[in-house]
Amino acid sequence: TEISSRIKVTEVIEDISLPGYLCTQESLRIATNFQFQDTDILLVTFPKSGTIWVQHILSLIFNKDDIQNQSTIPTFVKIPWLEHKQVFKSVMENEKSRPRIMTTHLQAKFLIPNLKNSKVRVVYVARNPKDVLVSFYHFHKFANFMPDFSSFDDFFDQFLEGKVHYGSWFNHIKGWLGVRHELNFFVITYEDLSQEPYQAIQSLAKFLGQHLEPEYLKSILYHSTFSFMSQNDQLNFSTISCEIYDHSKGKFFRKGMTGNWKEYFSQDQDVRFNNVYQAEMRELTFKFPWSL
């Protein structure tokens, strides 16, 4: 449609394209030159890995009043994307509170020069890439600023070749986990958050140096469930204009489950995905909780 083509612009850094609706060359320049402070917290994800979920949990860990007050400031404003235009600059310039918390989908190679030798706490969210693929596919239909794909099969091939916005999932995870020992680094997975939320959030808080009283932890658990978040109009993006998110084509909070890929992958696609996964991930020693 006219509206969607109007905001479909692509910005490219090296070999990676990003939605031009969210990023510009200038905003990417700011991101890659960003001067971190040791107290900063950087949330790193490949899209559709549970970014908003962990943003919300971080926001609850650090702003204990939010639960009572039902803050009207959207989470993506409180914990902005490093590489996005507008919001990031204005929030960071006005931000007096510490720690500063920010989000990025960028690959490690763009940020490593400024992160190495810092004490920035990096929280990396990983999710079974098969579920990421399916979630990303739906996001392309829902978000007018993402490119069109003719079919799921078409999207599947592009994803596997890393020819989607933000590049290859494999390069993203290998890049970040490859430098984990040189950073103040913590991995949290979508699967652990789904299956063991109490422990996952407790470990996250511990990494961030925050002690959570059991009662408060329980409250975070309740306020970060899929059912709570998807029904809360402050959190569920339902108020975002149809020009940006086509609410007739889907929801941001779509399924919120693990293993949804099984309803989409053909047997042949599954075999192809597993072959690529094994070849790409061979050298990564990290143990993930998902089964492919």
Ligand code: A3P
């Ligand atoms: P699905 O499309 O599989 O439902 P991101 O924030 O990185 O874009 O990730 C979005 C995905 O995380 C969506 O996956 C969304 O439903 C899921 N998600 C968001 N909040 C969640 C929650 N509280 N519990 C489970 N899944 C959640």
